[in-house]
Amino acid sequence: MKLSTKYIRPGMKLMRPVFGPNGELLLQRGVVLTAQYIMSLRQRGVLTVDVEGPKEIDEEYREVLEDEVRQDVMNTVREWTFNSRQTSVQRVIKKVEMIVDEILNGKGVVGNLTEICSVDMYTYAHSVDVCVLSLTMGIQMGYKREALMRLGVGSILHDLGKSRVPPEILNKPGKLTPVEFAEMKKHPLYGYKIILESGDEIDPESASVILNHHEKYDGNGYPRGLKGDKIDEKSVICAVADVYNAITTDRVYREALPPHEAYEMIMAAGNVMFDCKVLDAFLKCIVPYPVGTFVALSNGFRGVVSRLNKKLPLRPVVKLLNSREEIDLMRERNLVISGLIRPEEIFELAKGGVLGATTSTPRGVVRNS
Ligand SMILES: [Fe+2]
Numbered sequence: 101m102k103l104s105t106k107y108i109r110p111g112m113k114l115m116r117p118v119f120g121p122n123g124e125l126l127l128q129r130g131v132v133l134t135a136q137y138i139m140s141l142r143q144r145g146v147l148t149v150d151v152e153g154p155k156e157i158d159e160e161y162r163e164v165l166e167d168e169v170r171q172d173v174m175n176t177v178r179e180w181t182f183n184s185r186q187t188s189v190q191r192v193i194k195k196v197e198m199i200v201d202e203i204l205n206g207k208g209v210v211g212n213l214t215e216i217c218s219v220d221m222y223t224y225a226h227s228v229d230v231c232v233l234s235l236t237m238g239i240q241m242g243y244k245r246e247a248l249m250r251l252g253v254g255s256i257l258h259d260l261g262k263s264r265v266p267p268e269i270l271n272k273p274g275k276l277t278p279v280e281f282a283e284m285k286k287h288p289l290y291g292y293k294i295i296l297e298s299g300d301e302i303d304p305e306s307a308s309v310i311l312n313h314h315e316k317y318d319g320n321g322y323p324r325g326l327k328g329d330k331i332d333e334k335s336v337i338c339a340v341a342d343v344y345n346a347i348t349t350d351r352v353y354r355e356a357l358p359p360h361e362a363y364e365m366i367m368a369a370g371n372v373m374f375d376c377k378v379l380d381a382f383l384k385c386i387v388p389y390p391v392g393t394f395v396a397l398s399n400g401f402r403g404v405v406s407r408l409n410k411k412l413p414l415r416p417v418v419k420l421l422n423s424r425e426e427i428d429l430m431r432e433r434n435l436v437i438s439g440l441i442r443p444e445e446i447f448e449l450a451k452g453g454v455l456g457a458t459t460s461t462p463r464g465v466v467r468n469s
């Protein structure tokens with residue numbers, strides 16, 4: 101499970117490797133954290149890591165891309181961004197092809213997208229996440245391989261222009277001044293220019309995604325303030341994926357929103373920020389309360405999400421922590437999920453043995469009312 105480095109403790113075991121800002125491997129999968137490791141991770145600005153958690157969460161945990169594939173793609177994009185004269189964009193395209201095939205061949209990717217977010221704070225991890233999210237939406241919308249490739253190349257390079265934004269603006273922990281924000285807003289245009297100047301063969305549709313990924317349905321986006329259907333669909337897909345990934349990832353200046361809040365925020369953005377048609381596809385791809393999420397109910401009980409209700413994603417089946425009972429919120433309409441139990445609290449519950457009872461509970465016991 102993902103845990104903020106604020107809450108990690110010596111003795112916890114890493115479920116996934118931890119990489120630094122330049123793609124260097126900091127700690128291997130399987131390493132048991134020590135006080136020294138923890139201090140060093142915090143000093144390097146690592147905000148979240150994956151540690152072994154209670155069974156309910158880890159059993160459901162599935163990565164869309166293997167760590168090695170993700171790292172390889174990130175390195176290629178970084179290399180091309182800083183050295184496009186020596187490296188051909190064809191290498192980036194090849195990597196996108198690899199991702200498209202992984203996703204097309206993968207099983208059960210749709211509906212498991214929450215896991216690919218909040219990986220870490222770095223631009224290249226963000227680029228890969230946005231690419232995978234965009235492709236999954238593309239598949240949901242019926243795109244075939246060729247169209248997916250154009251969408252994938254555009255979305256993996258969408259923030260390319262950030263390489264021309266001064267790092268002190270890009271990595272500023274506080275709020276940007278109006279002048280700094282104006283500079284930041286130039287990155288879609290910078291990215292588009294880099295592509296044109298590189299002389300590399302890139303499909304115009306992919307280049308449009310780089311230029312248009314901050315345009316908004318109501319015309320309040322940038323750089324051109326395009327409105328409604330003047331914004332091409334692939335750019336809208338990338339824009340939704342971009343916003344979702346940004347709000348569900350820890351940043352230096354704010355903590356990530358939990359999936360259900362991000363879900364509701366995106367749901368409310370229909371025909372204001374994004375075209376409703378694309379939003380509908382997106383909402384089918386993500387789950388507000390993934391299986392294994394620890395939640396508090398409006399009657400004060402606490403439990404873990406054990407099954408999803410496809411028709412009503414906000415009302416899953418919840419297994420109570422203090423009994424062996426499963427409550428189907430689709431039937432128990434007077435109850436709602438009132439909040440999430442924080443990861444650090446889950447470790448405390450596990451230590452106190454509260455989770456033990458739920459681990460041994462047979463699945464499929466649903467209370468009828
Ligand atoms: Fe951007």
Ligand SMILES: [Fe+2]
Nearest residue numbers: 226258259342
């Ligand atoms: Fe972005």
